[in-house]
Amino acid sequence: MSETTRRVVITGLGVIAPNGNTREAFWQACIQGHSGIRRITRFDASALPVKIAGEVHDFSPMQHGLTPDEVQTLTRPTQFALAAANQALHDATLDTNFCTEERERTGVYVGTAMSFVEEGERLWTHFTNYGRYDNEEVNDALQICITPATLMPDAAAVSIAAHHRFYGPCATIATGCSAGADAIGEAFWLIQEGQADRMLAGGTDAAICPIGLNAFSVIGALSTSYNDRPKEASRPYDQKRDGFIMAEGAAMLLLEERELALARGAHIYAEVLGFASNSNAYHMTSLPEHGEPLQQLLKQALTECALSPADVDYINSHGSSTQPNERAETAAYKAVFGKRAYAIPISATKSMIGHTQGAASAIEAVVTALVLDQQLIPPTLNQEYPDPLCDLDYVPNVARSHPVRIALSHSSGFGGVNSVLVFAQTGEHDEQAK
Structure with missing residues (x-):
């Protein structure tokens, strides 16, 4: 920037x-x-x-x-x-x-x-x-x-x-x-x-x-x-x-x-640091194996915001409750964040409201802004039998206090469009610039 x-x-x-x-x-x-x-x-x-x-x-x-x-x-x-x-x-x-x-x-x-x-x-x-x-x-x-x-x-x-x-x-x-x-x-x-x-x-x-x-x-x-x-x-x-x-x-x-x-003395929930979008260019409903386009999107977003994988403290995921989607997401997180992927809290808002289609990613952006404002992470509900291929920290069932400076909210849609928003806690960008 x-x-x-x-x-x-x-x-x-x-x-x-x-x-x-x-x-x-x-x-x-x-x-x-x-x-x-x-x-x-x-x-x-x-x-x-x-x-x-x-x-x-x-x-x-x-x-x-x-x-x-x-x-x-x-x-x-x-x-x-x-x-x-x-x-x-x-x-x-x-x-x-x-x-x-x-x-x-x-x-x-x-x-x-x-x-x-x-x-x-x-x-x-x-x-x-x-x-x-x-x-x-x-x-x-x-x-x-x-x-x-x-x-x-x-x-x-x-x-x-x-x-x-x-x-x-x-x-x-x-x-x-x-x-x-x-x-x-x-x-x-x-x-x-x-x-x-x-x-x-x-x-x-x-x-x-x-x-x-x-x-x-x-x-x-x-x-x-x-x-x-x-x-x-x-x-x-x-x-x-x-x-x-x-x-x-x-x-x-x-x-x-x-x-x-x-x-004007407004209350600031969060700062928007960046936005990136790409396409799977693959299939109307299916996902490419291992979520390669999502991997590239996350890397692009971090690069454009001059961030490293170590800077990310929270992810609000697409998490729609479908088998292939979440396995591809998990694989993408591991590819981008490496071992740190296991230390990043990730929650899926859709576990509480379902999939609101075109509204979903906007609702999830609201959640992400509130996480940064409140320093409190909502849970992913119904985590009873974890998928062994989805073995990251998906904040099971109970909210958690956690320091969050930088957060991502990403979404994927039918047709193959992937998008990610990068948010920062108020004042965090000033600290990084020092």
């Missing part, structure tokens, strides 16, 4: 997740090891092979600052994203009093993987049942359920920008399960390069519906052995894992140019 490169910090966090609909509720649930995975309640799943998911419960959009019009017209994942963005701004004490110049220098980047799936299924069902008839009542119903906000993949980003009148860069990232991290990383670059001063960045998804579940069931990616024990179903790195758990949610982070944050 050159002396002239602008530094970027995290000053606001917002989360909508299966185990908590605010930053504090979510964090406390993670630290206490509370799972949000339950039997599906939003529709009748009795005929499906998978009957459990990480649903968001007790979500009241108006309590999170959405207007009645937004409640009526915005889809579930867009509502989640807007609610999380409102939380992040409030957390950063920046939810009011933006001047015009500040609005022009503030943007929104949102990642998503499957945000249209549930709404598409709803519209398909509506047309299948009713068609388009010369019936005024039916036509009125169709006009209500079909708006640009239901059809556009960038609805979450543009809705947040419109709600807060942010005129800066606004984009949607669609890179699968790494989309939230990619949105954060791209936003980090914009601030670093001087194209924005503040960015709301994160991810959102809500695809718990028959089409969403069946799409992954067909390829054998979902757990089917724990329908009667939902809280035990997501078990990353455990020998008895049999697939991931579909989930929904959103997370948004407020990234800010460091000097602006310091000037």
Whole structure:
């Protein structure tokens, strides 16, 4: 990092997740090891092979600052994203009093993987049942359920920008399960390069519906052995894992140019040191043996941040509860960190909430920022029968106090995109520079 490169910090966090609909509720649930995975309640799943998911419960959009019009017209994942963005701004004490110049220098980047799936299924069902008839009542119903906000993949980003009148860069990232991290990383670059001063960045998804579940069931990616024990179903790195758990949610982070944050006395959760992304270029769903592209990505990220393997104190892993994914991850850690791999605490947030698709890596970025802020590491749940090929310190079942200066959050997605964010404890970069 050159002396002239602008530094970027995290000053606001917002989360909508299966185990908590605010930053504090979510964090406390993670630290206490509370799972949000339950039997599906939003529709009748009795005929499906998978009957459990990480649903968001007790979500009241108006309590999170959405207007009645937004409640009526915005889809579930867009509502989640807007609610999380409102939380992040409030957390950063920046939810009011933006001047015009500040609005022009503030943007929104949102990642998503499957945000249209549930709404598409709803519209398909509506047309299948009713068609388009010369019936005024039916036509009125169709006009209500079909708006640009239901059809556009960038609805979450543009809705947040419109709600807060942010005129800066606004984009949607669609890179699968790494989309939230990619949105954060791209936003980090914009601030670093001087194209924005503040960015709301994160991810959102809500695809718990028959089409969403069946799409992954067909390829054998979902757990089917724990329908009667939902809280035990997501078990990353455990020998008895049999697939991931579909989930929904959103997370948004407020990234800010460091000097602006310091000037207004903002609380800084962590500093963003770097971001890197690459592709397996291999297969839509399978992983290359030993996770070679992930190895290269981790090495690249450390090099770009002028860090060594010895500097890393914590990793929030992709950890989706699938056999090949976690064996490849473990092999990559060992290749990059050598013997130190056994000394680095690694935890998988998905063990508590399931896999929230495009929101997953953003939620995990929130966890990583809080680990640096609180010096407390959440556990990986359901570590009962460790996979002998996954023999690192996956922080089994109980949270742990641990000094963390530098942390990584990495994700991998269907399609083969790998991404990693590098965070530092507040002030750590200054100490390294001495």
